[in-house]
Amino acid sequence: MPRYQVVIKGGRVLDYESGLDAVRDVAIQDGKIVGVDGDYDPGDSPDAHVIDAAGQWVMPGVVDAHAHFAGPPDFGFDTAIGLVQLAAAGVTTAIDLGGQMDVLFDGVTRAGTGITVGSLMRIAPGQTVASETPDVGELTDVISAGLADGSLGAKMWGGYYPLTPEGTARVIQVCNELGAHVAFHVGTTESGSRLDGLREIPEILGSTGRLHIAHVNAYCRGSILPPEQEVAEALQILQSLRPQTVSEVHMAVPNFTRGACGSDGAVLNDVPRNCLRLRGYEVTIDGMRAAILDGYGSVVVRRGDRLELVTGKDGLAAFEARESDVPMSFPVNLPSTAFALTEARDDDGEFIVDAVASDGGVLPRNVNIEQTMAMVRFGALSPLEAVAKLSFNPAEMFGLNAKGRLTPGADGDVTIVDPVTGSATTTLAGGRVVLREGSVVGTGGTILVTAAGEGAARASGLEYAVLDVSRSKMYR
Ligand SMILES: [Zn+2]
Structure with a gap:
């Protein structure tokens, strides 16, 4: 039996182009899909491994x-x-x-x-x-x-x-x-x-x-x-x-905009003004503060390696700390x-x-x-x-x-989704794991360019x- 670097076992494999929708294994070798059927044996190279995808959806x-x-x-x-x-x-x-x-x-x-x-x-x-x-x-x-x-x-x-x-x-x-x-x-x-x-x-x-x-x-x-x-x-x-x-x-x-207000309390940008009007807030810095406290307006805040939408008291503190000139978001x-x-x-x-x-x-x-x-x-x-x-x-x-696509010869790019939560759990790009059970573990990357x-x-x-x-x- 041939040996493969990555085998994704027993998931519901979905390939739009071929119309495949069935429980299968997917095998990847040298960064490419080599098969979407059969009983595949992982190779013995150091990065070889099996991903159990039972109960999950396996898509390109x-x-x-x-x-x-x-x-x-x-x-x-x-x-x-x-x-x-x-x-x-x-x-x-x-x-x-x-x-x-x-x-x-x-x-x-x-x-x-x-x-x-x-x-x-x-x-x-x-x-x-x-x-x-x-x-x-x-x-x-x-x-x-x-x-x-x-x-x-x-x-x-x-x-x-x-x-x-x-x-x-x-x-x-x-x-x-x-x-x-x-x-x-x-x-x-x-x-x-x-x-x-x-x-x-x-x-x-x-x-x-x-x-x-x-x-x-x-x-x-x-x-x-x-x-x-x-x-x-x-x-x-x-x-x-x-x-x-x-x-x-x-x-x-959520949309994306800026909170900036002038020293006279005026909201400087058109988009946040419209967002405030939409829900009957005063179109001033005080209206902005009320919207954040109410959970309607959010401030975009960096936390660790992510950005988050923060509202309520924490959102207002972030807004005041930057004198209103913060990236913001409204659910519009x-x-x-x-x-x-x-x-x-x-x-x-x-x-x-x-x-x-x-x-x-x-x-x-x-x-x-x-x-x-x-x-x-x-x-x-x-x-x-x-x-x-x-x-x-x-x-x-x-x-x-x-x-x-998941046809043989295609890039070994796979997204595995938990159909219960509706979120990706594990992904591979070029046969290498990028996301493993919700944690980003990938490094490097491939740049797409034209011949020029x-x-x-x-x-x-x-x-x-x-x-x-x-x-x-x-x-x-
Ligand atoms: Zn865009």
């Missing part, structure tokens, strides 16, 4: 298509926290939508947790490009340089650093021409991070453009129409854009919206939104698995469909052809994999 490693862990520096959070929180949440591959490669290489070198990571560079007027309407020549130079640094493409943060519609169209055009991934937090100088931003996309994209639309649920919070009407229109727009776009939804109820994302967008199917039964992604990482809202498992318990998704949302589809979105970034990846001294983005679902 979870791919988070939208996270943040490699900057931007103004987040003020350490990449190490993001890498730990992603690994702890059962993620084995994560893409930073708007990170910096120098921060990413440094973070993985210092504090890698064994997961595979990649990043899109941020396109922001005044930071990475000169104006709100950058020309094609400038964009070609900037994005080509980003690819050479190791980025997989570009992300536009329309909700924070909008470009004009014309500038937005040019970023998409240049990324499409360069075969780079391009993602968009919608909104331009003419619209917002709302349904009106989504309405602009058909014209911006034209008949040939290709695009990844980030967190569709964030544009359906009811600021233009009632939320359920916004969901219906968003789904219509996404269907009309097929096959030009891919998209994801995040499932976290609508679960019904995320749920409706995630389960929506077209007339052929195909999902309209591809994936569940966290928009987390460094932010403490890495709940992809828990929330998707809750939808399975509710009967809105089958177990195999949950695997499509968490792993297969996000892998396809980025052209990660060796991930998202191979030199940068090699120079980092880290393990890397070269991705052909032109083979992603976005470009098919």
Whole structure:
């Protein structure tokens, strides 16, 4: 009998691509899946071992298509926290939508947790490009340089650093021409991070453009129409854009914002003002204090190697200690919206939104698995469909052809989930244990780059994999 380095015994093995849903063993050798059947014998190499997965679900490693862990520096959070929180949440591959490669290489070198990571560079007027309407020549130079640094493409943060519609169209055009991934937090100088931003996309994209639309649920919070009407229109727009776009939804109820108040007691940012108004709090520093004491507002506080949402008296103490200038969170994302967008199917039964992604990482809202498992318990998704949302589809979105599946030859990336708690217990990336019974034990990590970034990846001294983005679902 052949011998294998890792054998995962007796779990309910779920592979969306092949349709496999049965109690099986999974064998891994040299970092790759070699079999999902038979009675496997672990090898006698020092790292050989058997993982008992009886009573648990064994799925291809979870791919988070939208996270943040490699900057931007103004987040003020350490990449190490993001890498730990992603690994702890059962993620084995994560893409930073708007990170910096120098921060990413440094973070993985210092504090890698064994997961595979990649990043899109941020396109922001005044930071990475000169104006709100950058020309094609400038964009070609900037994005080509980003690819050479190791980025997989570009992300536009329309909700924070909008470009004009014309500038937005040019970023998409240049990324499409360069075969780079391009993602968009919608909104331009003419619209917002709302349904009106989504309405602009058909014209911006034209008949040939290709695009990844980030967190569709964030544009359906009811600021233009009632939320359920916004969901219906968003789904219509996404269907009309097929096959030009891919998209994801995040499932976290808490948002992320800043608490900063002026010396006159005014709340300085628009988002926390709206959050206070929503529940009838006074829109002042005193309203903020009341919201924290009531458990509605939370302060994001570092505890050990994690960030936590802290409310009540402890939250208020953290708020006062930094004179209100603290990262904060309010539970304002609508679960019904995320749920409706995630389960929506077209007339052929195909999902309209591809994936569940966290928009987390460094932010403490890495709940992809828990929330998707809750939808399975509710009967809105089958177990195999949950695997499509968490792993297969996000892998396809980025052209990660060796991930998202458990077929022989695929990467030895596995997420084992306890169906009772709905959380990941154990994960492996490239055949190496990242999460063991809830504890993050992985080190190092693999960096995803395009062919243009191979030199940068090699120079980092880290393990890397070269991705052909032109083979992603976005470009098919
Ligand atoms: Zn994001």
